[in-house]
Amino acid sequence: MDLQLSGKTALVTGGTRGIGRAIVEAFAAEGANVAFCARDAAEVAATETALAGTGATVEGTVLDVGDGGAVAAWVDAVAGRFGGLDAVVSNVSALAIPDSPESWEASLRVDVMGTVALMQAAIPHVERSESPSLVAISSVSGREVDFASGPYGTAKSALIGYMAGLAFQLAGTGIRANTVSPGNTYFDGGVWQGLETGAPEMFTESLALNPTGRMGTPQEVADVVVFVSSPRASRMTGANVLVDGGLSRGIQF
Numbered sequence: 001m002d003l004q005l006s007g008k009t010a011l012v013t014g015g016t017r018g019i020g021r022a023i024v025e026a027f028a029a030e031g032a033n034v035a036f037c038a039r040d041a042a043e044v045a046a047t048e049t050a051l052a053g054t055g056a057t058v059e060g061t062v063l064d065v066g067d068g069g070a071v072a073a074w075v076d077a078v079a080g081r082f083g084g085l086d087a088v089v090s091n092v093s094a095l096a097i098p099d100s101p102e103s104w105e106a107s108l109r110v111d112v113m114g115t116v117a118l119m120q121a122a123i124p125h126v127e128r129s130e131s132p133s134l135v136a137i138s139s140v141s142g143r144e145v146d147f148a149s150g151p152y153g154t155a156k157s158a159l160i161g162y163m164a165g166l167a168f169q170l171a172g173t174g175i176r177a178n179t180v181s182p183g184n185t186y187f188d189g190g191v192w193q194g195l196e197t198g199a200p201e202m203f204t205e206s207l208a209l210n211p212t213g214r215m216g217t218p219q220e221v222a223d224v225v226v227f228v229s230s231p232r233a234s235r236m237t238g239a240n241v242l243v244d245g246g247l248s249r250g251i252q253f
Contacts, residue, residue, distance in 0.1 A: 003230035006031030008131070009082040010229065011075065013065050013118060014092035016043035018187045019137065019225075022218035023089055026226040028056040032087070035078040037063035057082075065092045066109045068117035075121035085125040087229040090115040090136040090159075095191060096151050103151040111155035112162070119166060123175065131231040132175040136163045137221075138240065140183045140248045147202070156181070160240050167238030176237035180225050183244025186215040212245040 010027040014020035015036025024047065027034045033056050038044050044060035051058040059078075065071055079085050094110035096103035115136050126132035141148040142156030159179060166177035184206060186192045192215060195203045207215065224243045227233055242248060 001232065003030050003227060003232050004131070005087075005226070005230050008032045008086040008129075009078075009084060010034045010087040010089065011078055011085055011122065012036040012089045012091055013063075013071075013114070014038055015060065016040065016047045018190050019182060019185060019218045019221045020091040021047060022222035023091060023225050024058065025051065025054075026219070026222040027087070027229075028054040028058055030226060030230075031056055033057040033059075033082055035059045035061070035082065037061045037065065037074060039064055065114035065118065066094075066106075068113060071114065071117040072121040075118065075125065079122075079125040084128055085122055086129040086131055087133045088118065088122040088126060088135070089225060089229065090118050090134075093137070093139075093152070093155075097148050099150040107151040107155035111152075112158050115159055116162065119177075123170070127170075127173050127175055131234070132173075133229040133233075134163070134166060134170075134175060134177040135225055135229055136160075136179050137225070138179045138181040140181055140242065140244050142181060143240070143250060144248050147206075164238050164240070171237060176233070178228050178233075178236060178238065179240040180221065180228060181240055181242050181244070182216060182221045183242070183247035184210060184215040185218060185221060187218050210245055210247050214245070216243065216245055 010032045012023050015024040016038040024034050024036050041062045048060045094106035096106040136159045138159045139156040141153040163177045163179045221243045
């Protein structure tokens, strides 16, 4: 299926590792030009180098999405250099799970307000696109009570509500807004790999909750994100799309 993304411009936060890196790669594979950010300069440079031969323009920037002013400046600069924006993906998370004041602050500043700052800055640019899309990466922890309930889960729930609100508010402009909620996603250097060795009992218990018998991969999530962001998903807005291999048990009405 041609996702009709060739020549489009996508912007992705947190694009050097895990799900974010896979999203950048998937957009580039579809012929879209991609601007991404992350905090680690070496990882930004390595990602740019790795994707230099894709035929698409892939540009990285060192950025802390917890700095709303810096996010807005980056979005405006990217839109100026690329001639606009078509698809925006908010992927960064503080991954602040412990129930502490520091985790609450980080989750609200990075996960929630980082997404709000990104979307507010992007809306004036994407509304000039022929196929404007906004996507936020949430989590099954945003709709299920689990070990990450607390700062992380609450922030992820807030993202689902925020994006649904944007979908309603922006429907008349043609801008689509959706959330994609991954389940357990395993990758090198990720949370689950760390727990596999650092907390093996918890890892085993969590793995057993997956009826498929395995955790997901970043590519499996990225494929859904890129489809939802594409013109082929033109009727999809206000949705929270689960990519969890049947992990969550609740029925979405």
